[in-house]
Amino acid sequence: MTLLKVDNLKVHFPIRGGFFRRVVDHVKAVDGVSFELQQGETYGLVGESGSGKSTTGKAVVKLNDVTSGQILFEGRDLAGLSRKEIKPFRKDIQMIFQDPYSSLNPKKRVLDIIAEPLRNFERLSPAEEKKIVQDFLDKVGLSPESIHKYPHEFSGGQRQRIGIARSLTLKPKLIIADEPVSALDVSVQAQVLNFLQDLQQEFNLTYLFVGHDLGVIRHMCDRMGVMYRGRLVEEGKSDEIYENPQHIYTKRLIAAIPDLEPEVRGEKVKLRKKLTAEYESSYSTFFDENGRAYDLKPISSTHRVALQ
Numbered sequence: 278m279t280l281l282k283v284d285n286l287k288v289h290f291p292i293r294g295g296f297f298r299r300v301v302d303h304v305k306a307v308d309g310v311s312f313e314l315q316q317g318e319t320y321g322l323v324g325e326s327g328s329g330k331s332t333t334g335k336a337v338v339k340l341n342d343v344t345s346g347q348i349l350f351e352g353r354d355l356a357g358l359s360r361k362e363i364k365p366f367r368k369d370i371q372m373i374f375q376d377p378y379s380s381l382n383p384k385k386r387v388l389d390i391i392a393e394p395l396r397n398f399e400r401l402s403p404a405e406e407k408k409i410v411q412d413f414l415d416k417v418g419l420s421p422e423s424i425h426k427y428p429h430e431f432s433g434g435q436r437q438r439i440g441i442a443r444s445l446t447l448k449p450k451l452i453i454a455d456e457p458v459s460a461l462d463v464s465v466q467a468q469v470l471n472f473l474q475d476l477q478q479e480f481n482l483t484y485l486f487v488g489h490d491l492g493v494i495r496h497m498c499d500r501m502g503v504m505y506r507g508r509l510v511e512e513g514k515s516d517e518i519y520e521n522p523q524h525i526y527t528k529r530l531i532a533a534i535p536d537l538e539p540e541v542r543g544e545k546v547k548l549r550k551k552l553t554a555e556y557e558s559s560y561s562t563f564f565d566e567n568g569r570a571y572d573l574k575p576i577s578s579t580h581r582v583a584l585q
């Protein structure tokens with residue numbers, strides 16, 4: 278079943294200038310992006326900084342206004358809804374943020390942090406609320422006494438677990454995870470990722486994963502979309518894209534992944550040079566005269582590429 282269908286999404290931010298602060302141009306942060314998420318799957322949006330992946334994720338929860346296009350969640354279009362009208366859907370769509378240091382209010386105790394979404398949607402007695410919070414703390418591997426503590430008393434990985442517990446209390450259907458481990462030490466990244474996979478099984482969650490790390494996205498995601506300058510350049514099954522990239526941008530992104538082994542490193546240098554030559558000689562195969570990626574076209578039933 279399709280849970281989320283994003284159709285020709287555009288998010289353009291106005292650039293103002295001059296004495297009267299008139300709109301002089303727009304940043305086309307997202308410029309015609311379409312993809313679907315099936316219930317229970319993990320879909321990844323990957324791309325370098327500024328490619329528009331976070332803006333896409335935030336548009337789905339209406340943290341960004343949508344310029345045009347549709348965001349169909351269980352068939353209902355969220356794009357045109359006001360912030361008030363979107364409220365009932367906030368229960369079903371939750372977000373996990375990148376930085377567990379700044380996304381948790383340092384002045385609040387864990388009980389209040391995790392209970393906040395519950396308080397917005399449900400009328401519970403303090404005892405019921407405490408029980409739910411403690412159950413979720415248990416699910417994310419934190420002790421019941423944690424409810425009395427403040428965020429600074431936890432490590433980065435533990436804080437991210439608090440953020441995850443908060444996002445789960447309303448039993449959402451879709452979780453948007455924006456670079457959920459990139460602020461964490463490498464040693465705890467895998468732990469948090471595996472744990473997100475366990476929770477997915479337990480709660481039948483669907484994830485939209487946003488990130489710049491192709492390794493993480495491949496590990497986590499059944500399918501992915503590669504973003505470049507507000508457009509999808511390649512989309513489909515993660516393994517297929519990773520093993521058989523077709524767009525020059527995807528090829529370069531994969532070739533840029535650092536390697537520790539000296540022989541592979543040498544080969545990668547050669548590959549990068551070859552790709553730079555291909556980029557220069559075949560530019561018009563991949564981008565139009567304005568430098569904009571073409572619309573996606575299927576090259577198999579599970580793989581689409583933006584080629585001329």
Ligand SMILES: Nc1ncnc2c1ncn2[C@@H]1O[C@H](COP(=O)(O)OP(=O)(O)OP(=O)(O)O)[C@@H](O)[C@H]1O
Pocket residue numbers: 290291304305306324325326327328329330331332333489
């Ligand atoms: N509120 C805003 N106002 C104006 N421009 C914005 C706004 N938010 C994002 N942008 C611009 O839109 C483009 C896409 O930004 P976005 O954050 O979605 O990229 P990203 O791929 O997620 O990068 P990063 O990984 O650095 O967050 C960038 O050029 C950014 O400067």
